[in-house]
Amino acid sequence: DTAVSQTPKYLVTQMGNDKSIKCEQNLGHDTMYWYKQDSKKFLKIMFSYNNKELIINETVPNRFSPKSPDKAHLNLHINSLELGDSAVYFCASSQGVPPREFFGPGTRLTVL
């Protein structure tokens, strides 16, 4: 049973396109996140949702729009893709104190 799953695992697309990445967690957690890991493995938070409400937006360009249809899902839509968007995007979820984040396997996005 996969706790946090993401689709697709790999995404290759042209500059200027719009794409979406989906995330689902079956842990019953209230809080979900999107992180970006660049080519140097540097990991940075992008967004956090708690019970479908956006609670953290870390100065991410507004080409990135997260959407949470319910508390088990958090999708990431990216408009007008740029070369610099190439990275691995991780979804995570957490609940409780101390907060312990469970990560999905990642989506490797390559923009050509």
Next chain:
Amino acid sequence: GEDVEQSLFLSVREGDSSVINCTYTDSSSTYLYWYKQEPGAGLQLLTYIFSNMDMKQDQRLTVLLNKKDKHLSLRIADTQTGDSAIYFCAEILPRLSGYALNFGKGTSLLVTP
């Protein structure tokens, strides 16, 4: 924001102990974490420590915390080849709502036979 600092590489022989060091930024961080990332995989939480503790041991893992110096370390005893991975330390940074994890750049651990 400020960077959580970690050395980038560490190489040890199988059976030796590994010590991975981290300097974090926020002295008020309540929890500090160690995550492991194997190639092509997501991050796996290894252990965490509450800021009022100096040490935490969990099987082969020992976490040491020096709050005065904002220094965190992870010791892996009897390191195995399967421990080869990238290890990230992370601190909690509070936000107006919720919190965010601020990660270091990761230490690549290579365990040689």
